[in-house]
Amino acid sequence: MTLVKTSIGRRSFIRTTGLAGGGLVLGFSWLASCKGKTEAQVMQMPKEWFDINGFLKVGENGLVTIMSPNPEIGQNIKTAMPMIVAEELDIDWNNVLVEQAPLNTAIFTRQLAGGSQSIRQGWEGLRMAGATARHMLKTAAAEAWQVPIDEITTSPGMLHHEASGKQAGYGDMASAASQLDIPEEVELKDNDTFSIVGTDRKNVDGPKIVTGKPLFGLDVYEEGMLTAMIIHPPAFGMTFTSMDADAAKAMPGIKDVFLVDVYPEGVEKQWSDGGGIPQLVAIVGESTWQCIQAKKAVKVQWEKSGTLEDSDYHEAALTEMLDTPVEAPARADGDVAAAFKKAAKVIERTYSAPFLAHNTMEPMNFYAHVTPDMAVLNGPIQTPEFLEKTVAARLDMPLEKIDVQMTRMGGGFGRRLYGHFGVEAAVISQKMNAPIKLVYTREDDMTQGTYRPAYKVRYKAGLDEAGNLIAWHVKGVGTNDDLIFENRFPAGAVDNYLAEKHNLTSNVTTGAWRAPRSNFIAGAEQSFMDEVAEASGKDPIDFRLELFDRAMTNPVGDPEKNDYDPARYAGVLKLAREKSGWDGGTNKNRGVSAYYCHNSYVAQVLDLTMDGNKPMVDKVWCAVDCGIVINPISAKNQVEGGIVDGIGHATYSQLTFVDGVPQQKNYDTYQLIRGAEAPKEVETFFVDNGIDPTGLGEPSLPPISGALANAMYKATGRRYYQQPYILQKPIVG
Amino acid sequence: MATFTLNINGESREIDVDPNTPILWVLRDHLNLVGTKYGCGIAQCGACTVHLEGTAVRSCMLTVSSVGNQKITTIEGLSENGDHPVQKAWLEVDVPQCGYCQAGQIMTASAFLEKNPNPTDEEIEMAMNGNICRCGTYIRIKKAVKIAANTNNA
Numbered sequence: 001m002t003l004v005k006t007s008i009g010r011r012s013f014i015r016t017t018g019l020a021g022g023g024l025v026l027g028f029s030w031l032a033s034c035k036g037k038t039e040a041q042v043m044q045m046p047k048e049w050f051d052i053n054g055f056l057k058v059g060e061n062g063l064v065t066i067m068s069p070n071p072e073i074g075q076n077i078k079t080a081m082p083m084i085v086a087e088e089l090d091i092d093w094n095n096v097l098v099e100q101a102p103l104n105t106a107i108f109t110r111q112l113a114g115g116s117q118s119i120r121q122g123w124e125g126l127r128m129a130g131a132t133a134r135h136m137l138k139t140a141a142a143e144a145w146q147v148p149i150d151e152i153t154t155s156p157g158m159l160h161h162e163a164s165g166k167q168a169g170y171g172d173m174a175s176a177a178s179q180l181d182i183p184e185e186v187e188l189k190d191n192d193t194f195s196i197v198g199t200d201r202k203n204v205d206g207p208k209i210v211t212g213k214p215l216f217g218l219d220v221y222e223e224g225m226l227t228a229m230i231i232h233p234p235a236f237g238m239t240f241t242s243m244d245a246d247a248a249k250a251m252p253g254i255k256d257v258f259l260v261d262v263y264p265e266g267v268e269k270q271w272s273d274g275g276g277i278p279q280l281v282a283i284v285g286e287s288t289w290q291c292i293q294a295k296k297a298v299k300v301q302w303e304k305s306g307t308l309e310d311s312d313y314h315e316a317a318l319t320e321m322l323d324t325p326v327e328a329p330a331r332a333d334g335d336v337a338a339a340f341k342k343a344a345k346v347i348e349r350t351y352s353a354p355f356l357a358h359n360t361m362e363p364m365n366f367y368a369h370v371t372p373d374m375a376v377l378n379g380p381i382q383t384p385e386f387l388e389k390t391v392a393a394r395l396d397m398p399l400e401k402i403d404v405q406m407t408r409m410g411g412g413f414g415r416r417l418y419g420h421f422g423v424e425a426a427v428i429s430q431k432m433n434a435p436i437k438l439v440y441t442r443e444d445d446m447t448q449g450t451y452r453p454a455y456k457v458r459y460k461a462g463l464d465e466a467g468n469l470i471a472w473h474v475k476g477v478g479t480n481d482d483l484i485f486e487n488r489f490p491a492g493a494v495d496n497y498l499a500e501k502h503n504l505t506s507n508v509t510t511g512a513w514r515a516p517r518s519n520f521i522a523g524a525e526q527s528f529m530d531e532v533a534e535a536s537g538k539d540p541i542d543f544r545l546e547l548f549d550r551a552m553t554n555p556v557g558d559p560e561k562n563d564y565d566p567a568r569y570a571g572v573l574k575l576a577r578e579k580s581g582w583d584g585g586t587n588k589n590r591g592v593s594a595y596y597c598h599n600s601y602v603a604q605v606l607d608l609t610m611d612g613n614k615p616m617v618d619k620v621w622c623a624v625d626c627g628i629v630i631n632p633i634s635a636k637n638q639v640e641g642g643i644v645d646g647i648g649h650a651t652y653s654q655l656t657f658v659d660g661v662p663q664q665k666n667y668d669t670y671q672l673i674r675g676a677e678a679p680k681e682v683e684t685f686f687v688d689n690g691i692d693p694t695g696l697g698e699p700s701l702p703p704i705s706g707a708l709a710n711a712m713y714k715a716t717g718r719r720y721y722q723q724p725y726i727l728q729k730p731i732v733g
Numbered sequence: 734m735a736t737f738t739l740n741i742n743g744e745s746r747e748i749d750v751d752p753n754t755p756i757l758w759v760l761r762d763h764l765n766l767v768g769t770k771y772g773c774g775i776a777q778c779g780a781c782t783v784h785l786e787g788t789a790v791r792s793c794m795l796t797v798s799s800v801g802n803q804k805i806t807t808i809e810g811l812s813e814n815g816d817h818p819v820q821k822a823w824l825e826v827d828v829p830q831c832g833y834c835q836a837g838q839i840m841t842a843s844a845f846l847e848k849n850p851n852p853t854d855e856e857i858e859m860a861m862n863g864n865i866c867r868c869g870t871y872i873r874i875k876k877a878v879k880i881a882a883n884t885n886n887a
Contacts, residue, residue, distance in 0.1 A: 074832065194885075203832075205832065214768075216770075252751065287763070289758040361780060442773045442775075452818055642869070645868070673863045675862050682872055
């Protein structure tokens with residue numbers, strides 16, 4: 001039994017809220033967690049961590065409603081997070097209703113959407129909320145029956161007093177419980193008594209999704225709403241000069257065509273404004289199709305205002321930076337130069353990856369209705385609180401007059417962290433003095449992105465006579481990004497270790513894309529590791545395990561600095577080895593990879609057959625350590641999706657530029673993986689260790705491109721250094 | 734602009750639009766049937782799939798003037814209570830992640846199984862290959878189509 005405090009100092013994680021209606025209503029912070037922190041540290045935590053942003057209600061009918069405050073982008077937290085509350089409350093899952101909460105009502109003061117962090121950061125707070133409600137219901141029953149509270153037990157939705165034989169439903173005690181003070185401390189269930197957490201629960205929105213109910217931003221409809229579209233500069237490095245919109249304005253249904261100053265000088269922007277373009281042309285009309293037609297009829301003149309970059313330039317500039325000394329290393333252990341000199345074998349390889357668009361299946365869009373009194377916005381957004389700030393600054397309205405609501409999102413992958421489209425919608429609505437829904441075409445979406453940066457990384461490894469890794473040098477560069485995590489593996493496992501990084505400034509806008517940086521560096525590192533292991537004459541899994549063993553037993557440098565737990569890392573690798581039958585396996589087209597990011601550990605073994613230059617993956621065995629698994633059926637879905645997504649982007653996808661113009665504008669030229677190219681089978685195995693849970697939205701994606709490249713090498717005899725693999729030129733390395 | 738009478742989900746619907754308007758936008762903007770999704774507008778992703786006389790078609794490139802009185806079925810009309818074998822299989826397997834492409838996937842699968850009730854794995858793969866899912870739920874999609882086929886044959 002674990003006891004948790006419900007408040008620290010004067011700050012309370014939980015309180016009864018003033019909602020109308022009977023029953024017990026508790027407000028709580030979904031992200032409240034003071035675990036492992038001192039009171040002083042807790043008092044320094046951001047105030048919003050204590051703000052009420054979720055609530056649960058035990059109705060007099062015994063039904064429990066849980067308001068889910070966090071936006072749903074397909075990671076299925078809308079199901080998983082309420083499962084945690086229901087577990088501690090001790091209620092039948094069938095009697096739980098889950099609702100999506102809006103931002104900024106009287107009840108909710110703050111909502112966050114963090115990549116792969118929702119479950120990790122929400123775990124304790126959610127348990128506390130459920131346990132508090134259960135405790136208060138027990139207290140109410142104890143008072144009603146005049147018995148000590150420790151004689152009250154619960155079964156799903158029921159309160160019992162065994163000695164007297166009395167029992168009552170939660171609903172019967174809910175109103176009485178709501179009159180009680182919040183307990184200062186509540187007990188949490190023992191993990192081995194869980195009956196909801198760790199069991200398969202279907203997506204709570206599943207029935208609506210399969211019947212086509214309006215759930216997404218593009219489905220928003222309000223009376224009198226107009227449609228808006230945009231024309232953005234055709235190239236990065238160009239800006240608007242003039243336009244002739246007469247023909248477009250005369251077209252049926254078109255209300256107006258005008259220049260939009262989205263971000264005039266002096267307006268305070270947030271990081272979340274990402275690749276937002278200061279000036280755009282807006283087309284507003286009665287219907288989407290009319291706007292699409294009018295868009296083609298507008299003649300816009302653009303002028304060069306910056307460098308017009310192309311892919312050849314990116315390639316050359318990234319390479320040049322790899323050859324340019326850094327001012328100071330990100331991490332240096334031992335003396336790599338000396339170690340390379342005395343090494344029996346030295347291997348050096350360079351890996352590269354192109355820009356990628358996010359390509360959420362639902363293109364960017366947002367609804368806005370701005371009046372002098374109020375700005376109402378609604379749509380798919382991962383960062384509603386930041387959108388609210390920029391909109392307030394841009395419209396010069398106070399924050400309390402900005403109301404941002406959230407829809408389900410047709411994919412996020414990081415793209416909807418950057419909510420410039422919401423600002424654009426607000427400005428267009430204000431100009432039109434009407435409710436509008438801004439809709440990007442797929443072409444708009446793909447060519448005005450906040451892309452995954454283009455990357456290049458060079459590895460150099462030294463082996464001694466016995467095949468031991470004695471030196472490791474990694475140097476990486478990305479566009480507007482420096483790529484390298486200097487304290488990740490194999491830092492701490494090699495005596496002589498040097499990590500260096502550069503950042504190439506580019507006017508092609510970039511940002512977070514599912515598992516930022518890890519999405520490329522994991523595959524590059526694990527491909528290189530495979531090549532080094534081969535040169536050492538050792539089995540690739542044994543080679544890695546030796547390094548983890550070194551990091552465990554005799555770490556290099558300060559072990560606190562190392563951003564991984566070698567025991568858990570080795571654990572998933574051993575599990576993948578066992579489950580895939582690695583030892584004695586007969587399939588020679590087999591690759592392995594392991595990576596740690598977003599607080600979870602993943603190891604994968606992949607078997608494939610080549611179909612020409614196309615890898616057809618027969619099976620992936622995936623071992624995952626994310627601590628306690630909340631909802632296995634959905635957790636496996638995330639793992640499978642990450643693997644498919646990772647194989648697809650590493651093999652097929654790229655965004656290239658000529659004179660600043662994106663060359664892929666739609667799915668006829670931008671290749672995404674399709675069903676026939678997906679692995680035939682993915683089998684997922686979770687490490688059962690009872691450790692507090694971590695996220696799964698990202699961790700299965702990064703390593704798979706390494707396992708794939710390593711298996712392709714077995715099949716073709718060629719190493720793969722350039723993504724997308726399918727386009728790699730025959731002579732490489 | 735011109736007036737068209739369309740047969741959608743068993744109902745007769747009259748609309749006044751440009752003859753070149755794709756059925757996708759007729760459904761979404763004029764009839765408030767938003768289950769059919771916009772993904773690419775060039776028949777590459779399958780998110781907009783509907784049935785035209787029982788055949789899966791991409792509504793983003795199907796102009797309203799070309800339809801005549803042929804029957805259109807959208808995800809909203811696939812079954813009365815969301816209990817079409819394909820919809821049930823989708824829930825059983827818990828296919829969706831973000832869910833955006835799934836209506837199109839289900840419409841492709843249901844039309845396919847109508848014509849080929851007993852497909853091989855390869856036939857399922859080929860039939861579903863025109864529908865993109867960025868979340869990467871393909872493995873579950875194939876499994877659900879297989880389950881739906883077996884239900885139909887049971």
